[in-house]
Amino acid sequence: MTHLFRIxxxxxxxxxxxxxxxxxxxxxxxxxxxxxxxDGAHEARLLLDVSDKQVAQLYRDxxxxxxxxxxxxxxxxxEGWDAAIEAGAHMPxxxxxxxxxxxxxxx
Amino acid sequence: MLRGxxxxxxxxxxxxxxxVFGYPGGAxxxxxxxxxxxxxxxxxxxxxxxxxxxxxGYARSTGKTGVAIATSGPGATNLxxxxxxxxxxxxxxxxxTGQVRSILIGSDAFQETDVFGMTLPLxxxxxxxxxxxxxxxxIAQAFYWAQAGRPGPVLLDFPVDLLKAKMEFKxxxxxxxxxxxxxxxxxxxxxxxxxxxxxxxxxFVLVGAGAKLSGACEALTELLDTLQIPACATVHGLGxxxxxxxxxxxxxxxxxTKASNMALHETDLLLVFGxxxxxxxTGEPSRFAPDAKIVHFEIDPAQLDRVRPCQLPIVGNLKQxxxxxxxxxxxxxxxxxxxxxxxxCGPDRAEIDSTGLSQPATRFLxxxxxxxxxxxxxxxxxxxxxxxxxxxxRKNSPRGFITSGGLGAMGFGLPAAIGVQLANPxxxxxxxxxxxGFQMNLQELATVHRLKLPVKMVIIDNKYLGxxxxxxxxxxxxxxxxxxxxxxxxFVAISKAYGIHAALLxxxxxxxxxxxxxxxxxxxxxxxxxxxxxxVFECPKEANVxxxxxxxxxxxxxxxEEE
Numbered sequence: 036m037t038h039l040f041r042i043x044x045x046x047x048x049x050x051x052x053x054x055x056x057x058x059x060x061x062x063x064x065x066x067x068x069x070x071x072x073x074d075g076a077h078e079a080r081l082l083l084d085v086s087d088k089q090v091a092q093l094y095r096d097x098x099x100x101x102x103x104x105x106x107x108x109x110x111x112x113x114e115g116w117d118a119a120i121e122a123g124a125h126m127p128x129x130x131x132x133x134x135x136x137x138x139x140x141x142x
Numbered sequence: 143m144l145r146g147x148x149x150x151x152x153x154x155x156x157x158x159x160x161x162v163f164g165y166p167g168g169a170x171x172x173x174x175x176x177x178x179x180x181x182x183x184x185x186x187x188x189x190x191x192x193x194x195x196x197x198x199g200y201a202r203s204t205g206k207t208g209v210a211i212a213t214s215g216p217g218a219t220n221l222x223x224x225x226x227x228x229x230x231x232x233x234x235x236x237x238x239t240g241q242v243r244s245i246l247i248g249s250d251a252f253q254e255t256d257v258f259g260m261t262l263p264l265x266x267x268x269x270x271x272x273x274x275x276x277x278x279x280x281i282a283q284a285f286y287w288a289q290a291g292r293p294g295p296v297l298l299d300f301p302v303d304l305l306k307a308k309m310e311f312k313x314x315x316x317x318x319x320x321x322x323x324x325x326x327x328x329x330x331x332x333x334x335x336x337x338x339x340x341x342x343x344x345x346f347v348l349v350g351a352g353a354k355l356s357g358a359c360e361a362l363t364e365l366l367d368t369l370q371i372p373a374c375a376t377v378h379g380l381g382x383x384x385x386x387x388x389x390x391x392x393x394x395x396x397x398x399t400k401a402s403n404m405a406l407h408e409t410d411l412l413l414v415f416g417x418x419x420x421x422x423x424t425g426e427p428s429r430f431a432p433d434a435k436i437v438h439f440e441i442d443p444a445q446l447d448r449v450r451p452c453q454l455p456i457v458g459n460l461k462q463x464x465x466x467x468x469x470x471x472x473x474x475x476x477x478x479x480x481x482x483x484x485x486x487c488g489p490d491r492a493e494i495d496s497t498g499l500s501q502p503a504t505r506f507l508x509x510x511x512x513x514x515x516x517x518x519x520x521x522x523x524x525x526x527x528x529x530x531x532x533x534x535x536r537k538n539s540p541r542g543f544i545t546s547g548g549l550g551a552m553g554f555g556l557p558a559a560i561g562v563q564l565a566n567p568x569x570x571x572x573x574x575x576x577x578x579g580f581q582m583n584l585q586e587l588a589t590v591h592r593l594k595l596p597v598k599m600v601i602i603d604n605k606y607l608g609x610x611x612x613x614x615x616x617x618x619x620x621x622x623x624x625x626x627x628x629x630x631x632x633f634v635a636i637s638k639a640y641g642i643h644a645a646l647l648x649x650x651x652x653x654x655x656x657x658x659x660x661x662x663x664x665x666x667x668x669x670x671x672x673x674x675x676x677x678v679f680e681c682p683k684e685a686n687v688x689x690x691x692x693x694x695x696x697x698x699x700x701x702x703e704e705e
Contacts, residue, residue, distance in 0.1 A: 048269055052262050060263060091447060099444040101267045101287060 037084050039111045040093065045102040046077040054079050054103065057096040061089065076104055082111065146274045147176040147305040150238070153281040155181050156314035159209055161200065161564060162238075163193040167213025168253060169240030172305035185564060185593070188585040190217050192557040194224025195583070198233050199561025202544045203519055205357070207234040207288045208561065214240045215253030218299075222257075223551055225264045225295045230548025231378065232355055234293035236284050237261075241270065244301040258299050268297040274307045282317035290319075292442040293355060325441075325459030332470045334454050338435055339471070342411035344482045345371045346434075348394060348423075351378035351547075352416015352441060354540040358460035362415060363387075365468040371479065372486040374402035376417050377532050378547045384538040391487055395423040396691045397529040400700060401491035403691065406431055407698040408486075414438045414452075416460050418445040420548065429696035439463050503527065503602055503681045505652040507534045510572070510600070513666045518570040519544060519562050523555030523579030526608035529687045531574045553582030556599065560586060563595045570598065570669055577603040577630050587640035590674045597674050601633055604681040612686045616701070617693075637676040644676035651679075 044050050051070055058065055058081060067082035085093065090108065097106045144152070150173060154162070163185045166174045177184050187193040190212040197208030208228075212221050218239040228235040242251040247270075258270045267287035269280045277300075284296045339345065347369070353362050359382045366373055366383065373383055374394040383390050392399035394406055403425075406412070412434040417423065424430035427449045436452035438445075439460060446455045456463055485491075507530055514520070520535060522528040522545045535543050544562060546554040559573035580601050590597055602608075607625040614622050637644035645668075651661045668675055689700040 049258065049262050052259070056263050095444040095446065099292075099442060 036086070037082060037111050038090060038108045040079075040081045040083060040106065040108045042079045042081070042097055042106050043073065043076050043104040044079065044100075045104065046072075047102050050100065050102045051077070051079060053100050054097060055081075057093055057100070058083055061092075063089075143308040144311040145172060145176060145305065146277055146300070146307050146309075147172040148180075149274070149277045149309075149311050150281065150300065150305070151176055151180040151182055152311065153278050153314045154209065157281065157285045158206070161185060162209040162211055163187060163196040163200070163561065164211030165190045165193055165213070165217060167215075167217045167240065169214035169242055169302045170211060170217070170238075170300075170305075171213075171240070172302060173211065173238070173240070173300075184211075185560070186589065187557065187560075188588050189583060190220035191223055191553065192560075192583050192586045192589065194221045194235070194237065195227070195551075195554050195557035196561035196564070196586075196589075197235055197237075198224060198228055198554075199521065199544065199558030200565040201228075201233050201235055201561075202231075202558070203541050203562040204565045205234075205355070205541070206565075207236055207285055209236050209238065211238045212240070213253065214242055214257070214302075215255050217253075218257035219255055219260070222261060222264070223549075225261055225297065227546050227549040227551045227554065228295035229264050229266075231546065232293045232351060233295065234288040235295040236288050237295060237297045239297065239299050240305070241299045241301040243303045244272070245303075247301065257297065261297050264295065265297050266294040268299070270299045271301065271304050274304050274309050277304070278311075278313070278315040279317065282315040286317045286319075325462040327439075327456045327458045327463045327466055331454065331456050332467075335437060335456075335467070336470070336474060338411055338437060338454065339476060342435075342477065343479075344405075344409050344486075345369075345411040345413065345479060346405050346409035346486070347371050347373035347413045347415065348376070348406065348417050349373060349379040349382050349415050350376045350417025352439075352460055353379060353382040354416075356416065356441070356460040358416075358464050359383075359540045361464045361468065362460065365464055365471070368468060368472055369476070370483065371413070372405050372483055374398070374406065376423050376547075377543075377545060379417065380532060380535055380543045381537060381539050381541070385536045386538075389483060389487060391491075393532055394697075396425070397533065397687050397689065398691075398697075399491075399533070400689055400702075401487060403689070403697040403700055404491055405486040407696060409434045412436045414440070415464070416440065418442075419449045422547075424449055425691045425697040425699075426694050432696075439467075501530070501685050502649045502652050503530050503679070503685055504534055506602075506647070506679050506681075507531055507574070509652060509661055510665050510669075511536060513662065513669050514572070515570050515669070517566075517568065518542065518572065519559075519566065521545065521555055521559040521562055521571065521573045523573075523575035524550045524552045524609075525576040525579055526604070526612065526685070526687050527574050527576045527602040529609075530602070533687075552579040555579060556583050556597075557586045557589075559597050559599070560589055560593075560595060563597050564593070571596070572598045572600065572669070574600045574602065576608055577601055577605060577627055577633070578607045580633070581630075584636065587637060587642060591641045595674055596672055598669055598671070599637075599674070599676045601676070601678045602681050603630065603633065603678050604683050604685060605630055606683055608685075609687070611684070612690075615684070615686070616690075633676065633678045642674045642676055643671075644678065647677055647679045649680060649682060
């Protein structure tokens, strides 16, 4: 299922590359990638075709990356990609139990 | 006005660094020029990989951050395996590399490589320095991230012009981020955990490296004494739980004990403390602990649910979460698990089957380990000897057994032992290698000799790339492709050429189930020698490590001998 991921991050050296590597190391095609200044930080938007398990793995990888601030995603049907990219939900998948406390990995 | 190189070294001193491991070269030369008078002792290796493995040994044995230094290009790329090893095994490491001049970056200059780029997947954090002014900040950040949460490697890449540039140095920086957690588990974990405990009939505990990294071994042992639940350890958890405890079943996993593997397969409630459940431990993931609910105590949320969802993740530092758990459970009446304990820890599932005990290599290691003093470290390389050593290690020293577990990097042993010995000058440091792995970094014998390090090196020489040969025997119809090492050099002669005393020990020295007194005496003298020593033990060529869980099999499907 195609998901649109929005990853907010501090645009420090290598952070965007680390965000993309979480997908590339899994051999996931990245048909759409955008990175831009957003709301005082930066935001990367990735469209990825992933399973539920991969969604949870990606969330955990990104939350464990230094300078990643927040991650959200929504499922996106192909015909609705543009709208999905514009809108972008902020609800993590139910299978993920990552919260503020779990970010003790990086602090 | 100080040079950038001087500022780097002053900031390293401010971080408590008094020893670094490295190899000089063009781009890093200014840093080497500044070493004298810096208060930092530099240990010269004979290969950058030797330097980074030595820095790892230093870090693994102390918990402090190891520092490795290399020049640009091939020097930097030679660090990559060590960086990957540190990532896999959560070792705090700061690697400092020289880089070509800033204006040449990206031009494929002489000895230029994008080490920042190539280590991005392997480092927790990294920086290519772009100004001399940022040096204090990035060093402070590097040391912070190397230790924060789950420890790991970081890399700092310094263009040579920055190391030569000068500025007024105002002093080292400090860095921290506001903690999003104090390491404690959420308070609501206990009701859920209590319910799971009360409902369990076959609970089992798995202890991993996290117990050691967090410094929670003592607290964990006290908790286990209260729980009286059978417990096992991963290879990195060895020594975290005293091996004499009646509820301890030994190492678990591909070459784990029958007791541990069967209990893990049969458990209905698995409590995991600081282990990431990698495939060497789980066997076939889809058939791992099929009936178990999993409670996972873990500092790194990225390790949760990797194999399958856990019923209760308890994210935090074991230093805090274990006492939290113990405080709650000590006042609660737990079910009577004595029957299950008798089965899981009973004699029917004796720790090592008789085939394993009959191996000359295991008898030799038993005899060697019998003589180990309390203040000792055992470092292994990678292969059959590693598994035999892990199976026979009995010391209760949390940092006493050091091995490349997650990456399985051959060549790790000798340089890591150098780092361990330098960090622990009064300890007995024993390095167990195979004939294959020893040859990958044997140039570090020069380091041992120059520094007169009393490292005790053992080569289990079976004249094969043993572990690969074993797999070829069991799964590839004995097609021993490219694993023959029958033309090994004379290791004793090589060692003597490096000015290190060496001796050969044949299989006869461990004839019978217990080594004769003469062998015990020789091993005692070997370990007690104030000099570096090499001992080559000639092992039967086709000895195998058992038990073994074949790839794709469940833990319960161990193989105990050749069919």
